Amino acid sequence: xxxxxxxxxxxxxxxxxxxxxxxxxxxxxxxxxxxxxxxxxxxxxxxxxxxxxxxxxxxxxxxxxxxxxxxxxxxxxxxxxxxxxxxxxxxxxxxxxxxxxxxxxxxxxxxxxxxxxxxxxxxxxxxxxxxxxxxxxxxxxxxxxxxxxxxxxxxxxxxxxxxxxxxxxxxxxxxxxxxxxxxxxxxxxxxxxxxxxxxxxxxxxxxxxxxxxxxxxxxxxxxxxxxxxxxxxxxxxxxxxxxxxxxxxxxxxxxxxxxxxxxxxxxxxxxxxxxxxxxxxxxxxxxxxxxxxxxxx
Numbered sequence: 001x002x003x004x005x006x007x008x009x010x011x012x013x014x015x016x017x018x019x020x021x022x023x024x025x026x027x028x029x030x031x032x033x034x035x036x037x038x039x040x041x042x043x044x045x046x047x048x049x050x051x052x053x054x055x056x057x058x059x060x061x062x063x064x065x066x067x068x069x070x071x072x073x074x075x076x077x078x079x080x081x082x083x084x085x086x087x088x089x090x091x092x093x094x095x096x097x098x099x100x101x102x103x104x105x106x107x108x109x110x111x112x113x114x115x116x117x118x119x120x121x122x123x124x125x126x127x128x129x130x131x132x133x134x135x136x137x138x139x140x141x142x143x144x145x146x147x148x149x150x151x152x153x154x155x156x157x158x159x160x161x162x163x164x165x166x167x168x169x170x171x172x173x174x175x176x177x178x179x180x181x182x183x184x185x186x187x188x189x190x191x192x193x194x195x196x197x198x199x200x201x202x203x204x205x206x207x208x209x210x211x212x213x214x215x216x217x218x219x220x221x222x223x224x225x226x227x228x229x230x231x232x233x234x235x236x237x238x239x240x241x242x243x244x245x246x247x248x249x250x251x252x253x254x255x256x257x258x259x260x261x262x263x264x265x266x267x268x269x270x271x272x273x274x275x276x277x278x279x280x281x282x283x284x285x286x287x288x289x290x291x292x293x294x295x296x297x
Contacts, residue, residue: 004083008033008045011079011091019045025219027053027276029086032094043076044094047086050276053222054078054088056136060198060220061092067127067195070120071095071216097206097215101240109212110240114247116214117205121197121231122252129193129225136224144193144227145186152179155271166280174289175271177296178264185261185295191227191254198223200234202241229258233265236287263292 001019009016012033020032028048033041048054058075065072074093081089100117104110132139133147140147156179159167167175178185197204198221206216223230232254235245267288274280 004031004045004047004081004086004089007079007081007083008089016041040094042094044073044092046090046092047081048088048090049085051087052137054090056222057090057220059136060222060224063195063224064124064197064217064220068120068123070123070214072220073216073218095206095216095218098209099203100205100207100214101202102207102209103240104212110243111247113207113212113214114244117244118248118251120214120217121200121248124195124197125228125231125252127195129195131193133193133225135222137222139224144191144230145182145189148186149182152182152268155268155275158275159271162275164274164280166274166282171285171289174293174296175267178267178292181296185257185264187257189255189257191229193225193227196223196226196228196231197221198226198231200231202244227254228252229254229261230265232258233262234269236262236266236284260292260295263288263295267292 005016005019008019015036017034017036017038020034022030022032022044024030027050028046031045031047033043033045035041046054046057055078058078061072061075065074073095076091076093079089079091081087100113104113131141133142133144134140156175159175160172197217199219204217204219205214206218207214232245232248235241235248267285270281270285270288
């Protein structure tokens with residue numbers, strides 16, 4: 001932490017009194033910066049443990065800001081770090097607001113906030129990719145079903161070669177069966193790819209603590225072009241998250257078969273996190289596996 005503080009002091013040309021870890025994500029840690037007098041600075045440092053992700057997020061933030069109308073953090077720069085375990089540091093704007101996980105003061109305010117979130121998402125989802133799918137660093141002209149099948153094959157071969165102890169034989173059986181069922185799960189799929197946030201959750205939405213008005217969206221994912229359902233599958237938790245999902249679907253329905261594919265996406269996203277972080281989101285994985293099993297029969 002001290003070495004990281006020294007590095008950032010040199011980059012900013014101003015001595016920092018301290019760093020405060022704001023959040024910890026699978027690939028990155030977010031730090032608040034305080035100047036020599038102890039006052040909070042108007043920027044944050046997002047330190048990544050993998051090379052190349054900082055530049056991808058910077059590009060993604062700029063694209064979302066350009067093509068939408070909700071606020072996103074301004075990017076100030078990317079710094080290469082010499083402080084283990086960090087590889088790169090993304091310097092971004094420190095935004096005010098609280099997480100949308102905080103309950104709204106009234107049901108009416110929550111309904112209004114959901115409307116604002118949905119309209120902000122639809123501003124991106126109206127932008128067609130014109131046949132391109134994929135992540136910021138790996139876009140290709142391809143169909144979504146083919147691209148996602150390739151993604152699963154990469155994840156499968158990686159996790160099997162790792163022979164990870166966190167996965168039981170039952171877990172691996174369900175993963176194998178889901179690969180075999182991809183053709184059936186994507187039967188008649190014809191949704192086009194659009195611009196997506198790629199990491200949609202209540203934690204990534206900032207609102208005003210007094211008015212419950214949407215202020216900004218933060219922490220986008222690396223997937224750039226995907227069908228809308230790949231944005232929505234993350235809203236799987238019961239309660240407010242699921243309410244936001246149904247609010248979106250009332251305004252902009254997706255294919256009914258999404259009800260099966262959402263669990264496929266969720267289960268393999270847990271595998272992706274396991275490969276990159278060594279940690280399995282067991283609650284997420286088990287819930288997705290349980291919900292997907294009937295569709296694999």
